[in-house]
Amino acid sequence: MYQAADMAVWQGRVDAEEGPLARRWHECLQAFHDDAPPGTALLGFACHAGVQRNHGRPGAEEGPLALRKALANLAWHHEGHIYDAGNVRCVGDALEEAQQELGRQVTHLLQRGHFPLVLGGGHEIAYGSFLGLARHAELQGRPPRVGIVNLDAHFDLRAGERGSSGTPFRQIAEACAANRMSFNYLVYGISEPGNTEALFHRARELGVQWRGDEECTRDRMEDLLDTLAFFADEVDWLYLTVCLDVLPGSVAPGVSAPAAYGVELSVVEALIDAAKATGKLMLADIAELNPAFDRDGVTAKVAARLAWRIAR
């Protein structure tokens, strides 16, 4: 179900005596409308049905609201327009409908020249985001080669009849095969204890590229960035998806499955910057923010910092 933006959420401190350079997001963000000039469009995906189906800890349906509240007070260092394009809300267990609706909204934003930044929501967000990008490609009349860059402790390539937060990239792989699109998937931060051998096998079968959490360190940055650059060279468009459980549990406790090890924030930010620097980034989302398990709002703040950086 789609809900238009509730601009009452965008509240915070006003430093009026400092003039226009002291503005914050809540003062600059605009409600999306169909004739809005191209900009970054925030779209919430209020959903944890996939997390529930995946036996995780529910709470991520409140993620978009917590993320907006954390973004509201951040300093505005941005050029251009940023819009709140509302929420897609999952009703009960109607995950498939919610993903289809998310896809429609993402396509709508892309067709009008915007950069959609989708705020989750469980990682089931990825299937809906991708559907939107794939439909946009179809409407453009040429199927581009799309590369998916996932920052995540998990492959999320699980098998099974029903979709969940553990299956989106396997579903995307199947959708690509059905539409004669290549499946190009690169994951940074894979935890070996957090993914079964079956998942590593599936990743190999599908030609997935990955770097483990222990490899995603500052002293290996050159390799990490080279890998991203080679990957980006082979595709026309990039879709960046950030699963907050890629970060150490001490940095991001407010997720369904906090990481024992995790990738440090500075590495995550460098990878985000590198994805942006390719000039091919069409779409991004931030998944798994779960305010019910957050500590002092710190995970929401980290998620907001990443959204801030993506939008910059």
Ligand SMILES: N=CN[C@@H](CCC(=O)O)C(=O)O
């Ligand atoms: N989106 C999360 N997916 C993970 C969750 C792992 C866990 O709950 O421990 C997965 O299915 O592997």
Ligand SMILES: [Mn+2]
């Ligand atoms: Mn994960």
Ligand SMILES: [Mn+2]
């Ligand atoms: Mn994930």
